[in-house]
Amino acid sequence: MNFKPLGQRVLVERLEEDTKTASGIIIPDNAKEKPLMGTVKALSEEVAKEGxxxxxxxxxxxxxxxxxxxxxxxxxxxxxxxxxxxTIE
Structure with missing residues (x-):
């Protein structure tokens, strides 16, 4: 992929959320919330310089x-x- 964010931006891929609860109940797609965590896939030069x-x-x-x-x-x-x-380490 050749996408390069501009300014103070990053490209993030959301982490997949479990489709089952701990007790085994399957959660339908329309009831799931999107996860608020992800993996950085690309970042702008400005962000990269900050380190x-x-x-x-x-x-x-x-x-x-x-x-x-x-x-x-x-x-x-x-x-x-x-x-x-x-960040998550």
Whole structure:
């Protein structure tokens, strides 16, 4: 993929959420909430210079943030750095 975010933005792929509860109940697609965690797939040069994130970092982001895009058949989210709440190590 040759997508390069501009400004203070990153491209994130959401982590998949479980389709079953711990007790084995299957959750239908329309009842699931989108996960608020993902993996950074690409970042702008400005963000890369700061050194806080890199491709492959797992991040947590705000609920109503970002723009959904579909690239090469996959769903991604373009987020501003200020919408990122933290990283998961």
């Amino acid at each position: 806080l994130l890199k491709a492959g970092s797992q991040v947590v982001f705000a609920k109503y943030s970002g723009t959904d895009v579909k690239l090469e058949g996959k769903e991604y989210l373009i987020l501003k750095v200020e919408d990122l709440l933290g």
